[in-house]
Amino acid sequence: MAERPERLKGGAARYEAFLSEQLQQLKTALVSHYVCEADEPAPSPANDAKTGVGWPPPKEDSEMLSKPTEELLSILDEDQPIKFLQDVFPAGHIADPVERWGEFYTALVERGPRPTRAVAQELTLLSSWAAKLKVRSSASRSRQFATTIAGPQTPSSRNSHFLGEQLKDSWGISKCMLEPHGNLRMAWNFLGLLAICWDLIFIPLQMFDMGATMQGILDVMAYVIFVYWILDVPASFITGYDSGGILEMRVKVVARNYAKGWLVPDLGVLSLDIVIFIVFGVSSSSEGDESLPSLRIARALRLMRFARLLRLHKMWHLVDDLLDRVKTDSFLLTIKIVRSLAVVLAINHYVSCAFLSLALLLVDDGATTWLILADLDQVPFTTQYLSALHWSLTQFMPATNNIAPNTAPERVFAIFVVLIGLAVFSSFISGVTNTVNQLRQMHVDHFKTETRVKSFLTQKSISVDVWCRVQRFVRLQVVLAKKSLKEADIPLLKDLPLSLRVKLHHEIYMPVLLTAGWLTEEMVELDEQLVLKLCDKVFSEKVATALHEIFLEGAECSEVVIAGGPLRYDSSKLHGKQDVPQETWLCELCLWAHWEYRGNLQADGVVHYMVINGEGFASTMAHAGGALYHRMRTIGLLYVATAEAHDEHPESEGPLTDLALPKQQAQELSIRARQFSDLQPARKRLGSIFGPSVASRSGPSPPQQRT
Incomplete structure (x- = not known):
């Protein structure tokens, strides 16, 4: 170990001498190349004296230039200079020293990245999945979610109830x-x-x-x-x-x-x-x-x-x-108007029957009633009834008729009908007016916007063609605003009782959750309460307009995107853009591991899409524990391992992108996870017989932090 510093010093000196020699050869080669291209005479001896370079280059320099890169690098016997030159000039990349130094200089000036081989990145599990496995009984789950399941319940099972x-x-x-x-x-x-x-x-x-x-x-x-x-x-x-x-x-x-x-x-x-x-x-x-x-x-x-x-x-x-x-507001208000009109007709029906029956009774007693005066006493009943109905309707609204009461009882009845008709007709007109105002109030913002747009276009003297195109766009925006309504746009829904909100989210998000390739009906039956909780807590709805970028490559990912309309995905790992079908899951790995977007996702039009918060999904599953948590954790580990295999061997496995695994492959992961779960009872039995150490050795334990 004591000799190592001396070797390093000697190697650095030799490396400095070699680098100076290489630079001198580079200068000589560049000048020679310039002379050949420009067809100029070689530098004079005076210039040679100034620069210290002779021309043509010495024989030993020419021999040095003709040597391959590996032989030049072998001149040095130390590791550090060779490693530096190998990093700068990859072996077999460029053999000519002029070209090699020229590329190195260009890269330094332009500060462009040196070509490097893509290295597969390790995927780090989320803390909720990397923590110690939890086993929690179903009795420890929240009571409000248990009440939402449509199973039988007895009055004695609880002391209080929730709305819904x-x-x-x-x-x-x-x-x-x-x-x-x-x-x-x-x-x-x-x-x-x-x-x-x-x-x-x-x-x-x-x-x-x-x-x-x-x-x-x-x-x-x-x-x-x-x-x-x-x-x-x-x-x-x-x-x-x-x-x-x-x-x-x-x-x-x-x-x-x-x-x-x-x-x-x-x-x-x-x-x-x-x-x-x-x-x-x-x-x-x-x-x-x-x-x-x-x-x-x-x-x-x-x-x-x-x-x-x-x-x-x-x-x-x-x-x-x-x-x-009824789900359409305009149709509902129209039905209300029709209902009010039906009430008025029903009242007139009974008034006309009473007016006709009064006349018939008086005729039987020998009185001269309106039937005799109008020559209707011998006509069929249908004509008599329609005449009485006509008279009744004229008492409720401004109209004329040729029938008038004649006897005292008929006139008393007519006075009573006029008073009732005044109240009924006023109420009917008021109801219709309120309904029409409600219809107008629904479109008041649209009317204001359209009026302002028309005023602007008139002031600017816009051509007819542009005028019509702008007007069509404004009307289209109104339609799109109705279609892009989300739950967050209705503040009243936030005040729904918990159990009723859970049922609402179950009907909205459960069909979307079941479109995941790795989720089966059998897994849902493992813990229906936990699935309801996932629908209530981790799902949300978003809307993207045309050319809206939902995510960009390289950014940190925190949520799964579930396509609900025409989307377009492109990545540097793929050739060209791809159309994303409806109900396609993207960025599924963020449910189990830290993930960065591997591409860009863009909307082709107004698109509703669902998102699942990755951290919320993992924490909800970990907090609940149980069989579904273990199954989902196993699926996540298998999914991450599959993703890393794609990242390490893109040529054979295919590139790793934000797109989900093919449905068949995802189902295979789910089947493997179920088979692993089926081994757990056997492991527990081995532990009870031979001790926990034997049971722990009967199957590999998943890693705690990295896969």
Whole structure:
């Protein structure tokens, strides 16, 4: 060791002498090359004296220049100078010393990087995956996420409930319970709405003689509607209800709620229908009595069916439930206007029936009513009804007609109708005005922007062609603003109850999560509560416009990108740009390891895409522990190992980019991870028999920090 400093000093001296000699040879070669190119005479002896260089070069210099690079480097016997020259001039790169020194000088001046071989980078695991494995029982998980699973729950399982929960019994009949907002119940309610509308229209018409054919149709429909309401009673016993934001599906609680509410009115109306059917059945089997008192009794019995209109209270709830399913604001406001118009028509229908029945009763008593004055006493019932309806509508809005009340009862009735019509018409106009204002308020920002753009274009005297193109762009921006709506743009959603928010995120993000090639339904079943928590905590939605750069090569990556539209990816490791299909995952490795973007991702248009926070995903999994955590950790280790193999051997394995592994390869990783998990029980059994040391040797343990 004592001789090493002396050797270094000697080597440095020889290296300095060799470098001086090489520089002198370089100068001689450059001058010779210049003379040959410019066809100029060689330098004079005077110049040679000044520069100390003779021309032509000495014989020994020519021999030195003709030697290969390796032989020149072998002149020096020390490692450090040889290593320096080998780094500057890679072996076999350039043999000519002029070219070698010229390249070295150019690189120094331009400060360009020297060509180096790409070195594979090691991927460092995130701390949540590199930590000690956690085993945590399902009982230690948060209660609010356990309540969101649609499994059976008992009242004694907890002392308090959360908004949006669904309470069920643990016994078999709970499977037959219907959700109040489910498709099946909505279809049944729609049939009930049609039945109520039929009764609303035709019950008052049963006071009149409409002919045998029409009366037969009414009788058949009466039986059909009676059967529907009979079946609705047991259906109501198995239909849950919303109790202060909690979906109550327990059989006893639902039955008790229906018994305290609509059970008695429903049974009363059904009993009345049964009495009417019996009376009419008995009267039809006996000899007919066409006397006037008998006809009036029959009409009175039919009028008893007005008790069915008690179900009108149900009608408003049914309509509200159906309107909740309307997703377009403009269509919803239009439906509200139509509903207000239908209410006005229903009121006029009953007013016209009452006005016509009053006239018929007075005619029977010998009075001169509006029917006689208008020569309508001998016309069919349809003409009489339409005339009465026309008169009723003219009382509710400014219009004219040729019918006027004649008797005192008719005039009293007309005065009452005018007063009611004033209130109803004013309310109708006010409702329509408010609805139209709501429609305008929805587009007020668009109207303001469009007006300002038109003013600007007018002031600048823009041509018609450019004017139209700008206008189309403004309208397109309005449409894009509606399409690019995200959850973060609605502050009210942040105030949702926890369990209801979890259900919302489950329906939005669970289909996206299942598009991962390494995730299977079997893995979700390992811990459904943890999967719900992932959907709630680590997912978010973003929007990119045309030519928007989502990420750039070389930047630090913190989130997975899941394509939701036309995206374009390019990387220095690939040839040309690639179109990214929908539901493609990019930068998956950031879920398990620290990652830097290997390319650029750009949007071709307005694109919704999902992102998963890598650190949040890892910490949520590690905090929960359990079988799913172990499985996901094994998948991550296999994924990182596969990625490093691609990075070390790009020629055979393919370059490592931000694009996800092929689906088949990702599924193979998942299968291998499951097979490794299946070995865990065997390892535990070995540990219980031979001790923990033998169990630990039965399989390799994954690295703690680096793979």
